[in-house]
Amino acid sequence: MQFIDIHGHYAWNIDDGIPSKDDAYHALSIAKSNNIQAIVATPHIVPGSHNLEDIKTIQLRINELKELASEFQIQVYEGCELFLNHDCIQSIHDNLFIPLENTHYLLVEFDVRKELGDEHEVEDYLYEIEMKGYIPIIAHVERYFKDEIDLDRIRDFIDSGYIIQVNSSSLLGIHGKTVKNNAYRLLNEGLVHVIASDTHRCEGKRIPNLQLTFDTLSKDYSYQTLKTLMFDNPESLLNNKEVVNIEAKKSFFRKLLKRR
Ligand SMILES: [Fe+2]
Secondary structure, X not given: OOEEEEEEOOOOOOOOOOOOHHHHHHHHHHHHHOOEEEEEEOOEEOXXXXXXXXXXXXXXXXXXXXXXXXXXXXEEEEOOEEEOOOOXXXXXXXXXXXXXXXXXXEEEEOOOOOOOOOHHHHHHHHHHHHHXXXXXXXXXXXHHOOOOOOXXXXXXXXXXXXXXXXXXXXXXXXXXXXXXXXXXXXXXXXXOOEEEOOEXXXXXXXXXXXXXHHHHHOOOOOHHHHHHHHHHHHHHHHOOOOOOOOOOOOOHHHHHHHHO
């Protein structure tokens, strides 16, 4: 199966992601061998720290990445990962972000070092994006909960029309046991729309490892579920279309209850 990776820091030397053009080349070759046919370059944009000039610099680098990736027949789309902090409302108002290329989708993140925080604050930021005419894709939701994930809160996000993205690295256990459990709970409850790599490096653990993720998940999830999460929904986002929800996993106990 081919994959589309909508979250990755492949554009080099502009954030904490890939540091050099050589490393970007190497990361693209890994993406190719992982059957990734398209990627969205999503450099971090930090409200209060990035101005219009910075955004232009980021876009130029993404264009350079597009050229580099053509050697691998990998399609590159522009985007960003907008950090939702106290300054973000002004940044959203001033258009200091890069939506997923030619669509009304915008990848956003919260501070992974903290709990998701006050309900109104977070929801206000997301609502502000909606008012601006964009649909938030919430990056790696599994990483914002230090204990058990609040599934009802995620359901509320989905009810609001937001897109839920989970990292392949979380599913592979790279961010620890709690984050891994959170990611699988989301999958099992059918509360994920997209799996993406959030690539930061060309070696180590935060690499474009979608084939390994697919192979690992194939033992417990259907081909169609994984295709929805790793190809169909990402493709729909790139085409500015709606995503579909996956079905909640039927556990042995649930099946037993149903039979009664
Ligand atoms: Fe990221």
